[in-house]
Amino acid sequence: xxxxxxxxxxxxxxxxxxxxxxxxxxxxxxxxxxxxxxxxxxxxxxxxxxxxxxxxxxxxxxxxxxxxxxxxxxxxxxxxxxxxxxxxxxxxxxxxxxxxxxxxxxxxxxxxxxxxxxxxxxxxxxxxxxxxxxxxxxxxxxxxxxxxxxxxxxxxxxxxxxxxxxxxxxxxxxxxxxxxxxxxxxxxxxxxxxxxxxxxxxxxxxxxxxxxxxxxxxxxxxxxxxxxxxxxxxxxxxxxxxxxxxxxxxxxxxxxxxxxxxxxxxxxxxxxxxxxxxxxxxxxxxxxxxxxxxxxxxxxxxxxxxxxxxxxxxxxxxxxxxxxxxxxxxxxxxxxxxxxxxxxxxxxxxxxxxxxxxxxxxxxxxxxxxxxxxxxxxxxxxxxxxxxxxxxxx
Numbered sequence: 426x427x428x429x430x431x432x433x434x435x436x437x438x439x440x441x442x443x444x445x446x447x448x449x450x451x452x453x454x455x456x457x458x459x460x461x462x463x464x465x466x467x468x469x470x471x472x473x474x475x476x477x478x479x480x481x482x483x484x485x486x487x488x489x490x491x492x493x494x495x496x497x498x499x500x501x502x503x504x505x506x507x508x509x510x511x512x513x514x515x516x517x518x519x520x521x522x523x524x525x526x527x528x529x530x531x532x533x534x535x536x537x538x539x540x541x542x543x544x545x546x547x548x549x550x551x552x553x554x555x556x557x558x559x560x561x562x563x564x565x566x567x568x569x570x571x572x573x574x575x576x577x578x579x580x581x582x583x584x585x586x587x588x589x590x591x592x593x594x595x596x597x598x599x600x601x602x603x604x605x606x607x608x609x610x611x612x613x614x615x616x617x618x619x620x621x622x623x624x625x626x627x628x629x630x631x632x633x634x635x636x637x638x639x640x641x642x643x644x645x646x647x648x649x650x651x652x653x654x655x656x657x658x659x660x661x662x663x664x665x666x667x668x669x670x671x672x673x674x675x676x677x678x679x680x681x682x683x684x685x686x687x688x689x690x691x692x693x694x695x696x697x698x699x700x701x702x703x704x705x706x707x708x709x710x711x712x713x714x715x716x717x718x719x720x721x722x723x724x725x726x727x728x729x730x731x732x733x734x735x736x737x738x739x740x741x742x743x744x745x746x747x748x749x750x751x752x753x754x755x756x757x758x759x760x761x762x763x764x765x766x767x768x769x770x771x772x773x774x775x776x777x778x779x780x781x782x783x784x785x786x787x788x789x790x791x792x793x794x795x796x797x798x799x800x801x802x803x804x805x806x807x808x809x810x811x812x813x814x815x816x817x818x819x
Contacts, residue, residue: 426443426444426445426527426528426529427443427444427477427479427484427510427525427527427528427529428441428442428444428525428526428527428528429441429442429443429444429463429523429524429525429526430523430524430526431463431465431521431522431523431524432521432522432524433465433467433519433520433521433522435520436467436520438466438521442463444477444479444484446479451478451479451480452476452477452478452479453476453477453478454473454475454476454693454694454695455470455474455475455476455477455518456470456471456472456473456474456475457470457471457472457474458472458473458696460696461473461474463477465518465519465521467519467520467521469492469493469518469519469520470491470493470518470519470521471489471491471492471493471665471666472666472667472668472669473489473666473667473693473695474488474489474491474495474518475487475488475489475491475495475518476489477510478507483509483510484509484510484528485507485508485509485510486502486507486508486510486516487505487506487507487508488502488503488504488505488506489504489505489664489693490504490505490584490610490662490664490665491518491665491666492665492666493519495516495517495518496516496517497510497514497515497516497517498514498515499515499517503548503550503582504550504582504583504584504610505548505580505582505583505584505610505613506547506548506550506580506582507580510525510528511525511528512525512526512527512528513525547579547580548579548580548581548582548613549575549579549580549581549582549653549656550582550656550657551655551656552655552656553592553652553653553654553655554575554579554652554653555575555650555651555652555653556573556574556575556616556650556651556652556653557573557574557575557576557648557649557650558571558572558573558645558646558647558648558649558650558651559572559573559574559615559647560572560647561645561646561647564619564712564713565709565710565711565712566709566710567621567622567623567642567710568619568620568621568622568678568712569619569620569641569642570607570617570618570619570620571617571618571619571620571641571645572608572615572616572617573615573616573617573618573651573653574614574615574616578614580613580614581610581613581614581615581616581657582610582613582656582657583606583610583616583656583657584610584657584659584662584664584665585606585609585610585662585663585664585682585685585686585688585689585690586605586606586659586661586662586663586664586682586685586686586767586795587605587606587657587658587659587661587662587682587685588603588604588605588606588657588658588659588682589603589604589606589616589618589653589654589656589657589658590602590603590653590654590655590658591603591604591618591637591651591652591653591654592651592652592653592654593637593640593651593652595636595637595640600636600637601654602636602637602638603658604618604620604681605618605659605681605682605685605795606618606657606681606682606685607619607681607682607684607685608685608688609685609686609688609689609692610664610685610689611688611689611692611693612688612692616653618681619678619680619681619684619712619713620638620641620642620678621638621677621678622635622638622639622642623635623638623639623678659795661682661767661769661793661794661795662682662686663686663690663765663767664686664689667690667695667697668697668764668765668791669696669697669698670697670698670699670760670763670764670765671690671697671698671699671700671764671765671766671767672699672700672702672758672761672764672765672766672767673686673687673699673700673701673702673766673767673768674702674749674766674767674768674769674770674778675702675703675704675768675769675770676703676704676705676769676770676771676774677704677705677706677770677771677774678712678770679768679769679770679771679774679795680703680712680713680769681712681769682767682769682795683701683703683767683769684712684713686767687699687701687717687720687727688720691720691723691724691727696726697726698726699724699726699727699728700728700730700757700758700761700764701717701720701721701727701728701729701730702730702731702732702749702757702758703717703729703730703731703732704731704732704733704734704748704749704770704774705731705733705734706733706734706735707733707735707736707737707740708733708736708737708740708741708742709737709740710733711731711733714731717729717731728757728758730744730745730753730756730757731744731745732744732745732746732747732748732749732753733745733746734746734747734748748777749777749778749781750781751781751785754781754785761782761785761787762785762786762787762788764791765791765793766782766787766791766792766793767793767794767795768792768793768794768795769794769795775794779792779794
């Protein structure tokens with residue numbers, strides 16, 4: 426049992442909340458959305474701000490990557506990190522203060538080892554980190570998902586949709602490339618990247634054909650170690666303040682950050698109506714097709730639409746065919762003007778989507794895109810440059 430006193434002197438709000446773990450609930454979502462377990466009605470509070478959880482005899486607080494952040498005992502907390510709570514702790518969220526008045530916890534031996542003290546740092550948020558490959562899954566003929574863990578074990582802290590920079594040694598030279606994370610931050614002990622084997626990008630023929638991507642396909646094995654540089658980066662995320670209605674539009678390997686966001690929305694049970702549109706060449710090229718269909722079958726607020734641009738004999742297909750058109754868009758999301766849109770794929774694909782939405786009077790302040798084209802510079806010279814990089818080199 427955890428007893429909280431919640432007050433906001435600015436608006437004169439005061440409430441008490443008692444959290445009792447049950448078999449059907451061991452976490453409580455905090456935010457300004459009416460569907461949250463603890464509603465803090467203030468514009469400084471994100472719709473889904475964070476949560477208080479209970480695991481192995483210990484209560485903890487986690488900030489989901491809120492717009493204005495959170496503080497515990499006046500110390501700023503990091504995103505997606507579990508902070509152990511104790512009696513008399515003060516959690517500040519906007520103008521609200523959540524005071525831990527009383528709690529009953531299990532003995533120290535039963536406490537969750539992954540829940541850390543406020544001043545601790547058991548998560549990777551910045552700096553370099555060596556990780557080990559623990560799984561390689563072929564998704565299609567030319568796409569593989571590589572999974573990594575850190576040793577000793579550490580949690581990966583990132584927002585859904587962000588990317589990481591890999592540093593590898595290829596032919597005696599150090600090479601850095603950025604890849605979006607396909608796993609969600611709600612599964613923090615493992616980090617996945619989903620990589621497609623590709624030729625040289627047409628807009629940057631000076632780069633070797635898929636130098637890093639192809640090297641990963643041909644050389645990385647289970648047990649191999651690589652370096653991650655600088656922490657997760659990028660602003661292409663819905664994790665800071667998920668809107669009530671989303672439209673994700675992707676093509677080819679542009680699906681990877683969308684997978685991270687869609688999986689995160691599912692894991693955290695956020696009340697968000699999502700239309701997920703994906704385009705690829707043939708039915709056999711569709712990345713994570715079975716998982717996407719499973720997500721759609723388990724969620725009434727997840728609508729899946731897939732189109733193939735080059736249908737082939739011998740590959741049965743009953744969905745959309747051809748590139749995204751106005752008619753197709755109106756079919757899958759007639760209310761698209763009410764949604765926040767995220768777009769990712771080749772530059773030509775994104776430009777086409779952007780042009781179409783502009784012509785249809787879509788409010789472009791609700792439009793977000795991520796580039797999967799080649800970088801103009803073949804090397805990233807400094808971490809400052811990495812932080813500015815949004816384009817991915819494939």
